[in-house]
Amino acid sequence: MHPAARRVADLPATIFAEMSALAVRTGSVNLGQGFPDSEGPPEVIAAAVDALRGGHNQYPPGIGIPALRQAIARHQQRHYGIELDPDTQVLVTTGCTEAIAGAILGLVDPGDEVIVLEPYYDSYPAMIAFAGGVRRAVTLRAPGFRLDPDELEAAVGPRTKLILLNTPHNPTGRVLDAEELAAVARVARERDLLVVTDEVYEHLTFDGHAHVPIATLPGMEERTLTLSSAGKSYSVTGWKVGWATGPAELVSAVMGAKQWLTYTSGAPLQPAVAVALDEHGEFPYRLCQELQARRDQLVGGLRAAGLTSYSPQGTYFATTDVSELGWASGRDFCRALPERAGVVAIPTEVFYDHPDAPGSGRRLVRWAFCKDAAVIDEAVRRLAEADLTA
Numbered sequence: 160m161h162p163a164a165r166r167v168a169d170l171p172a173t174i175f176a177e178m179s180a181l182a183v184r185t186g187s188v189n190l191g192q193g194f195p196d197s198e199g200p201p202e203v204i205a206a207a208v209d210a211l212r213g214g215h216n217q218y219p220p221g222i223g224i225p226a227l228r229q230a231i232a233r234h235q236q237r238h239y240g241i242e243l244d245p246d247t248q249v250l251v252t253t254g255c256t257e258a259i260a261g262a263i264l265g266l267v268d269p270g271d272e273v274i275v276l277e278p279y280y281d282s283y284p285a286m287i288a289f290a291g292g293v294r295r296a297v298t299l300r301a302p303g304f305r306l307d308p309d310e311l312e313a314a315v316g317p318r319t320k321l322i323l324l325n326t327p328h329n330p331t332g333r334v335l336d337a338e339e340l341a342a343v344a345r346v347a348r349e350r351d352l353l354v355v356t357d358e359v360y361e362h363l364t365f366d367g368h369a370h371v372p373i374a375t376l377p378g379m380e381e382r383t384l385t386l387s388s389a390g391k392s393y394s395v396t397g398w399k400v401g402w403a404t405g406p407a408e409l410v411s412a413v414m415g416a417k418q419w420l421t422y423t424s425g426a427p428l429q430p431a432v433a434v435a436l437d438e439h440g441e442f443p444y445r446l447c448q449e450l451q452a453r454r455d456q457l458v459g460g461l462r463a464a465g466l467t468s469y470s471p472q473g474t475y476f477a478t479t480d481v482s483e484l485g486w487a488s489g490r491d492f493c494r495a496l497p498e499r500a501g502v503v504a505i506p507t508e509v510f511y512d513h514p515d516a517p518g519s520g521r522r523l524v525r526w527a528f529c530k531d532a533a534v535i536d537e538a539v540r541r542l543a544e545a546d547l548t549a
């Protein structure tokens with residue numbers, strides 16, 4: 160018997176399950192999955208406890224509680240000058256993951272094409288497949304991971320419905336600059352496309368690289384759906400509280416899908432995330448300073464271990480190229496690494512449609528640095544002592 164439906168069985172198993180199992184089996188330091196070692200603001204956690212004890216335990220409104228929708232609207236106004244009606248232009252979701260699912264299921268018809276940047280976040284291809292859409296990947300090439308406007312333009316066809324953007328970008332750590340954003344905006348306007356933009360790392364940028372939401376570019380507000388989440392900004396990745404914002408028409412399309420997925424999202428966490436956004440706006444900045452130090456610690460250690468390493472402009476992740484150590488595949492490297500060094504990392508090649516194109520992902524490996532300094536120290540020490548050659 161083959162019980163799984165094709166839409167599920169046809170998808171590759173997530174790399175994180177394999178690599179996390181390997182980490183446990185070998186007692187390795189796990190720099191694979193991107194979740195932080197540290198906790199979110201204690202007052203925010205206390206607000207969740209208060210909500211649990213204070214009777215916030217039944218279905219909240221499907222669109223999200225008013226206090227959180229208002230806090231999200233204020234956040235977009237304060238940081239980016241984006242004006243939103245919290246009653247029609249803000250939807251609370253079960254993490255950004257559900258916002259992505261809702262956006263794709265709510266906006267993409269079978270046969271519609273969706274442009275993604277590769278390497279991509281792994282839920283994008285899964286959701287595009289569930290919707291019966293067709294993905295067209297535009298490659299961010301090492302070492303600079305810049306978006307080539309000509310390649311973007313060439314990926315647009317008569318069936319293209321939307322561009323699914325992600326900046327700051329997981330896993331390359333690129334923060335798209337003004338020129339790249341302008342190119343995306345120009346293509347979207349000229350070819351009348353929607354843009355769905357995943358901005359979960361909006362506050363996690365380094366060295367003065369500023370995140371600019373594409374919704375703020377001329378002519379983009381009316382065609383952009385912006386997605387984000389509390390998980391990365393407030394070190395509460397297990398809470399799964401996210402949101403979609405933008406034109407009422409687009410938000411209501413996401414709502415149309417969301418109501419049949421989860422209908423509504425965790426009641427007691429919503430007031431707590433409102434407290435985080437309204438009262439703890441400084442938290443992501445402190446987190447970011449801490450992360451920048453961890454980035455330098457990890458990238459320095461990777462380089463000392465002989466790995467060609469690209470220092471990211473944002474996010475939790477650094478990338479290395481393992482080819483100079485004689486490896487033809489990052490996957491082979493990552494499978495050998497736990498035995499060789501007692502460290503786990505993720506092969507970036509699984510996030511590409513074209514892993515063998517020039518500057519593409521076959522030889523790239525992703526390392527998470529949202530970990531305690533002592534954990535990174537230990538990983539770096541183990542890497543320095545190991546033989547990492549193929």
Ligand SMILES: *Cc1c(COP(=O)(O)O)cnc(C)c1O
Nearest residue numbers: 254255256280329359388390401
């Ligand atoms: C972590 C992550 C998400 C998922 O966010 P949740 O709020 O945990 O669902 C979405 N997109 C990217 C790029 C991520 O790294």
